[in-house]
Amino acid sequence: xxxxxxxxxxxxxxxxxxxxxxxxxxxxxxxxxxxxxxxxxxxxxxxxxxxxxxxxxxxxxxxxxxxxxxxxxxxxxxxxxxxxxxxxxxxxxxxxxxxxxxxxxxxxxxxxxxxxxxxxxxxxxxxxxxxxxxxxxxxxxxxxxxxxxxxxxxxxxxxxxxxxxxxxxxxxxxxxxxxxxxxxxxxxxxxxxxxxxxxxxxxxxxxxxxxxxxxxxxxxxxxxxxxxxxxxxxxxxxxxxxxxxxxxxxxxxxx
Numbered sequence: 001x002x003x004x005x006x007x008x009x010x011x012x013x014x015x016x017x018x019x020x021x022x023x024x025x026x027x028x029x030x031x032x033x034x035x036x037x038x039x040x041x042x043x044x045x046x047x048x049x050x051x052x053x054x055x056x057x058x059x060x061x062x063x064x065x066x067x068x069x070x071x072x073x074x075x076x077x078x079x080x081x082x083x084x085x086x087x088x089x090x091x092x093x094x095x096x097x098x099x100x101x102x103x104x105x106x107x108x109x110x111x112x113x114x115x116x117x118x119x120x121x122x123x124x125x126x127x128x129x130x131x132x133x134x135x136x137x138x139x140x141x142x143x144x145x146x147x148x149x150x151x152x153x154x155x156x157x158x159x160x161x162x163x164x165x166x167x168x169x170x171x172x173x174x175x176x177x178x179x180x181x182x183x184x185x186x187x188x189x190x191x192x193x194x195x196x197x198x199x200x201x202x203x204x205x206x207x208x209x210x211x212x213x214x215x216x217x218x219x220x221x222x223x224x225x226x227x228x229x230x231x232x233x234x235x236x237x238x239x240x241x242x243x244x245x246x247x248x249x250x251x252x253x254x255x
Contacts, residue, residue: 010035053115061115065122069094072130079137080235082249089234090133097129097226098122101219110215121216128220132176132227140172140232141249144239151246161240169236173228180224184217 013035020027052060073090080086102122104110111117144151147168154164200209241247 049115049119052119056115058113061118064115064119065098065126068123068126069098072126076130076133076137079134080141082141083137083235084238084250086137086235086238089231089238092234093133093227093230094126094129096230097223098126100226101125101222121219124216125219125223128180128223129227132180132224133231135176135179136172136228136231137235139175140168140235143168143172144249148246148248155244155246161237161244161246164246165236165239169232173232176228177224180220184221187217 013031017028017031019025020031048064052064069091072094073087076090077087080090083089102118102125105121106113106118111121144165147165151164151168155161200206239246239248
């Protein structure tokens with residue numbers, strides 16, 4: 001695809017822009033900003049990836065993965081506002097998931113240690129972990145705020161912090177995982193996944209594309225379960241002090 005053809009494809013941006021103007025949805029500015037940012041960001045990342053792939057250096061590959069983790073952390077930590085130390089919890093979660101998945105993929109010889117394989121798959125793993133962490137934190141904070149009285153009651157009756165918050169924690173983990181599980185049930189019937197479609201458009205054999213897509217689906221399922229669980233079990237102790245007293249979300253209580 002040439003730049004001229006890409007410019008022609010902007011018609012698909014004009015359509016939603018026209019709709020939001022006609023319906024007075026007030027999204028014109030957001031659509032324009034999102035379009036401009038996506039163009040700039042993807043073009044920049046395209047040039048960076050070209051350099052990394054051509055250099056074939058493990059150092060640049062690791063730096064690229066580190067950049068992904070930093071960007072994902074910055075995007076996620078805002079959703080965890082009110083939970084002390086949430087930034088480091090997210091960093092630890094992302095690093096753990098990346099190390100676990102890449103360690104297994106490379107250790108078992110499923111993929112070669114090449115930038116063309118490691119970076120795209122790492123991006124999918126880290127990106128999915130970011131989304132799952134966002135979903136979990138959003139639901140977890142909502143659960144905690146609605147369960148303040150129950151949590152304090154359980155503590156007053158001699159329950160531990162783990163027992164007091166267990167229901168809220170598991171509800172948040174379950175809710176954050178549901179979209180991933182449900183999406184995989186209809187994969188291939190309702191939609192062709194992005195990676196598979198991209199490989200086919202690029203000229204790859206459809207069956208080879210299917211095998212790679214199945215690999216990604218399995219990784220995403222693992223990422224979904226580990227992300228929500230790890231963030232949850234690292235975050236909930238932060239809502240209690242050293243005397244096992246419930247302090248809740250600190251931004252609400254001014255602490």
